[in-house]
Amino acid sequence: MNDSAVGASPKEAAKQALPRLADVAAHAGVSAKTVSRVVNNEANVRPQVRAQVLRSVAALGYRPNAAARALVTQRTHQIGLIATASSLYGPTAGLFSLEQAAWKAGYGLTLTTVREASEAQLEEAIHYLMVRGVEGVIVSGVAGALHLEASALTDMPLVTTSPITTESAKYVLVDSDQVAGTRTAVRHLYDSGHRRIAHLAGPLSWDSAAQRRDGWLQEVEDLGLNPGPLLEGDWSPKSGYEAALTLDRAAATAIVVANDHMAMGAIRAFTEQGMRIPNDISVIGFDDVPEAAYQMVPLTTVRQNFSSVAERSVRELIHLIEGREAEDTSIHLPTELIVRASTAPYFGSLA
Amino acid sequence: MNDSAVGASPKEAAKQALPRLADVAAHAGVSAKTVSRVVNNEANVRPQVRAQVLRSVAALGYRPNAAARALVTQRTHQIGLIATASSLYGPTAGLFSLEQAAWKAGYGLTLTTVREASEAQLEEAIHYLMVRGVEGVIVSGVAGALHLEASALTDMPLVTTSPITTESAKYVLVDSDQVAGTRTAVRHLYDSGHRRIAHLAGPLSWDSAAQRRDGWLQEVEDLGLNPGPLLEGDWSPKSGYEAALTLDRAAATAIVVANDHMAMGAIRAFTEQGMRIPNDISVIGFDDVPEAAYQMVPLTTVRQNFSSVAERSVRELIHLIEGREAEDTSIHLPTELIVRASTAPYFGSLA
DNA sequence: TCTACTTGATCGCGCTGCCCG
DNA sequence: ACGGGCAGCGCGATCAAGTAG
Incomplete structure (x- = not known):
């Protein structure tokens, strides 16, 4: 019973030596039910008995077995x-x-x-x-x-x-209110004078990507603008980089990107093409990852809580x-x- | 019994309608034990009976209750x-x-x-x-x-x-072999001609931070160099930024940073001080986060798998x-x- | 008759709910 | 007001019993 030899079966190993309710009851000299009452903080146990049971619980290191409890309750x-x-x-x-x-x-x-x-x-x-x-x-x-x-x-x-x-x-x-998030981003760009605003979306099979795109589109249209190009990535920095390379430079002065990591990839791509951020193009991300504030060009972004x-x-x-x-x-x-x-x-x- | 009224107790709600072994047994016209045998893929059940039980299992959508199983096994x-x-x-x-x-x-x-x-x-x-x-x-x-x-x-x-x-x-x-990781980083810098190599550590109460520091120190000393300054951050980009501002510019031509995010913060700080990366100082990170490759200066780093x-x-x-x-x-x-x-x-x- | 295979009845895992003293 | 006995949650293990060759 007490062999701690190697090769014990998982069964024995797992439960080995865990005290049960009955052990506590025996140790405290009360019934199992009384121990149960104390453990579950039920009424109608004398303080004295309660204290004794608690002492036994502590002495044996007893914890109620979750599976047994789940089964009955x-x-x-x-x-x-x-x-x-x-x-x-x-x-x-x-x-x-x-x-x-x-x-x-x-x-x-x-x-x-x-x-x-x-x-x-x-x-x-x-x-x-x-x-x-x-x-x-x-x-x-x-x-x-x-x-x-x-x-x-x-x-x-x-x-x-x-x-x-x-x-x-x-x-x-x-x-998070994804739609309002990108709407705010578009609005900020509009208020700064931008009129050609592109969007780099996440994979549109994702609902959150679709919603961010919808927010961009709705705000752009509400502002009476023609929507700029719509690109799609897969959330990864790499996909942001690749998508940004395909952007028609003349078609946008700003781009709202569906997450920060794609935005980082995009910024890298723009930079490689000789554009400066934000002089030649403004970029807004989404998420506010911890490193966003510490990029070479600290990233404007929509923070999700x-x-x-x-x-x-x-x-x-x-x-x-x-x-x-x-x-x-x-x-x-x-x-x-x-x-x-x-x-x-x-x-x-x-x- | 069958009321689906609102306000059902959690107890009823949680287990409501989940079929039990006995239900399957009744449905299939066999004993509970036989169902148990089939479900657990035990031998000695006639193929015909097994098939019938399986049909009942499928019909009722039966799944064995994990708590009950855990209790007995x-x-x-x-x-x-x-x-x-x-x-x-x-x-x-x-x-x-x-x-x-x-x-x-x-x-x-x-x-x-x-x-x-x-x-x-x-x-x-x-x-x-x-x-x-x-x-x-x-x-x-x-x-x-x-x-x-x-x-x-x-x-x-x-x-x-x-x-x-x-x-x-x-x-x-x-x-991951943290020590070997930073040793390799130091070695790479040494092979590139660097002789004054600093380290920006993670919080040294973390074992992984301490080990990366040890790797840096060991390799530097094995190479016969005087260790450069040792700084400490808390893993965050912000702490990397702040620590980097305190680095004595003359004391290091390169710095090994204990993670990528602090490295990003450090690069930002160096840049603000008018240093160029890597011309004025080389920086190596640790982790290889997905965005590391897409920074404005793509980050040299030690990849952990x-x-x-x-x-x-x-x-x-x-x-x-x-x-x-x-x-x-x-x-x-x-x-x-x-x-x-x-x-x-x-x-x-x-x- | 004996063996091999197939099935089922009973018990207990550890605990709590109900009911009783 | 307090404490204990007993049953049973859903399942698998043991062992006995049944059936066919």
Whole structure:
């Protein structure tokens, strides 16, 4: 029983020596049920007994077994997180905020990833999490506009960052206000005198990329301008670089880029072509990654507050878990334009 | 029973309608045990019966309940991940690789974070994970050299990225070879003619920062040079910027920086002071973040292969879980010097 | 009759809910 | 007001029992 020899089976190794409720009960000289009461802070235990039990708990280092508890209470206090497997700044930035917010609310996080944002993979991931008894699911950074059969969810509370169509009543969307973000960016350029404003979008299969493009387009049109060229990248600096090389120089005096990393690539491309930033072209990014302020040309950008999105997501999910009606099923958190040195006023061509 | 009214308790909501083994058994007209056999791919079930059970499983959408299974088998096939709560590139870069590697090996990931790398917080995190029945723990990106009482672990298999002293036999360290990384960087500068080589370190309470500094120092001394100035930042671009402003310009013709983001801040600071990169000073970063290649001055850097570290970590952990002896308890994966435009040969002062 | 294969009844994992003293 | 007994959450393990060759 007590052999600590090598080659012990995982079974023995995993649970080896973990004290159980009954051990504490024996140690304290009370019943198992009383220990349970103390551990769960229930009433009707004399302070004296409670103290004794607590002493035994401490002495043995007892912690209640989560699986057993989950089995009987049907609650796990776990939240499932489905993320797309990529190391993009956006998707990862909120991750730890998510965990911390969940922790504060008394929930743990079970993580799973999908390689691509297909209905099939999403449903598979949700099932994986359901089996593990998660009480709600957050889908973060998954690309497209998907449809989810309510049957697949069995009323699982769900919060996502990009819109999903579903019959489920327990569903809330939480995201930065992407449209307003790029609108603000366009507006800033307009106010600085720019009239030919291009857009370098993310992969348009991503909802957030499409929305940023929509914001650009809407604002440009509301301002009565002809939209400048629309380019598309894949979020990577490399794709920003390559897309920028294709930009017709005469067609734009400014460009709104869908994320900072593509903006960096674009700036590099413009520079290689002999253009100066911001003199020859103004560039605005999106995200405000930490290094944006410390580029050779500090980057003007639209800051997303990822930790706010994360915290709000957890809050909304827990509301759904607790059965409260969501007041607003589509929540858009504000972004903030951070003006640095990659944008400048445009006074018109002298030619 | 079937009310789908709002305000259902979490208990009902979470488990609502999930079919159990007994449901499948009834549907298929066999005993629960037979369903269990089929689900677990055990032998000795007639193909005909197996097919029928499988049909019932599909029809009801049955999935075995993980908590119940864990309770009886004492196995969860879950790996616990302890990460430091920060959105630094390094710690997050390997996260999804970790999840994918675990998934491939048939394990899930339970995530928890610590705010700071203290013994107390680590032990708390490990206990949190133990209660959830994880079979092993990976500690990623936690800073210092900590000591862990074996008693706290109860022989929990453990893989970390920075060294921990512990009595536990089931412990393996997996990391990039930090020392070799900065040694290579210094060597490259030396071979290019540099003789006054400074170092901008990360926070030296972090083991990885200390090791990179050690690599720099060792190589400099092995080459018979006097070490250049040693500066310290906190990994952020801002701290790199500020530290670089304090560098005595005459004291160094090159600087090895402990990560790319500080290097970016440093380059910005040097540029503001009228120095050109690499003409007036060569700069080498560490990590090879995606945007490093697309800076205005593409950054020479030491690439870490985060996904290799993640995959190897999972592999080693699973070996430990399976009771195999670790062949090597300290594994250092190679880094690669990526030479770009922020370094140049130095031909000596003409003064 | 004996062996090989296939199936099922019962128990218990660790804990909490209900009910009783 | 306080404490304990008992059942059962959903599953897999053990062992016994059944069927065919």
